[in-house]
Amino acid sequence: MAKERSSGAGDPARTLELLWRDAASAPAGRRGPRQGLTVDAVVEAAVALADEGGLDALSMRAVAQRLGVTPMTLYTYVPGKAELLDLMLDLVFLRMERAAFAPDEPWRERVRAVADGNRALYLRHPWLAELRVHRPPLGPGVMTKYEHELGAFEGLGLDDVAMDSALAHLLGFVQSAARAELDARAVDRESAMSDHEWWDAHAPLLARMFDEERFPLASRVGEAAAVAYQGMYSPEYAYGFGLARVLDGLAALIPPGAAGR
Template sequence: MAKDRSGAGDPVRTLELLWREPGEESRGGRRGPRQGLTVDAVVRAATGLADEEGLAALTMRALAQRLGVTPMTVYTYVPGKAELLDLMLDEAYRTMERRTVPAEAEARADPWRERVTRVAEENRALLARHPWIADLSVTRPPLGPGVIGKYEHELAAFEGIGFSDTEMDAALTHLLGFVHAAARAAADTAAHNQRQSDEDWWAVSAPLLERAMDPERYPLAGRVGEAVGAYNPETVWAFGLRCVLDGLAHLVERKPEAL
């Protein structure tokens, strides 16, 4: 099954929808066939469906049922699922909770590690609210106001550190890659725990492993595994973020102009 990705639709129509003026409710700016239904309402309904059931459940037919219209009616507002996904992603980015990075004069007194940590935590909260984003390939993100506003906000956390413009972009990409990986692992863990808790799994598996695992052959796996126990997303998050920040700090400290 092909992976859902952004930027897969008609780029011209997508940009028209992303940057539409207020009141442009349907194709060509005409009022849609159902009074009260708008592009925004379609996007909100699609987002709610994806939040609750995942991207696999998001079809134009399922969306039409949620809206109480026919699938053909939905197509008068968005050309297809590809364009809809871009609108959903841009809207999620536009409305995500974020703390304003201080002005340049104040940013120098605001440690860069704290600014970058805020960006990581904001994106972690976003993915917890909209888990489907982690399943969406965004190598070609929609260039709408939400995506560009998010990019502007997050780059400000790296401004003045001492990185070049291309390094700032790469550092942000590296950070967000870690956040997405951590969010996906946490979501997978939560899904598994819904089907069977860690306690129940270990209750069944531990006796078998104790008989099967030779401690002399697997000394490290046994020792570390016993110390760790069940997968803990919070522990992995804290350690991983520290590794990302320490790696960036190493690069910053090597630059004579670093702040």
């Protein structure tokens, strides 16, 4: 179900209580064999499951089994999977590595650091690319991430709406690039063959079937790209090329006097 892969699909009030939880919000009258179980432990177990098998492997029952409790015990800590997904998202956002911005650091380097940090996060937690985040949970992780990443655009002469839009544009590119890279990794894994190996295996047949006179541009450009990529596709090349174009586009928004900061 789409709902089970979307953020913000649970009870908003209960989700916010859990996101900003403290000792006073801990559930009373805990049941089950694990009296020491906490919301934190539940979220940690859920993240580990998703890291190992993706969102398809994540269910309240699977989390309960991992923790050695019954599903009913788990529901005394987290109302359901929708709220759990929000807690998982906020946790990995809170813990992600963040590059410190030096006062005199060029803006392109700051923005590139934001992009690289988010790419690394997707590759560390591939299930994030499967999650629809239209309404992000406004927890400490989401807010810390947003505050930090806006700092890459601070002082560049952009108004507040432009800063928010620039960040959203950057993160949208990173998510798209990460999805493509994760898809490529999945194809390699499922076929037990890398792009380079696939190309070597099929090159003789393609050479016999492919008409270079009929497709002169495709032949020339395709061959050049295959050599550059060392295969049919290079996630690193695509990411680097795309990020450079995003930075070039953002540069058009920045007043000349602020661009050197």
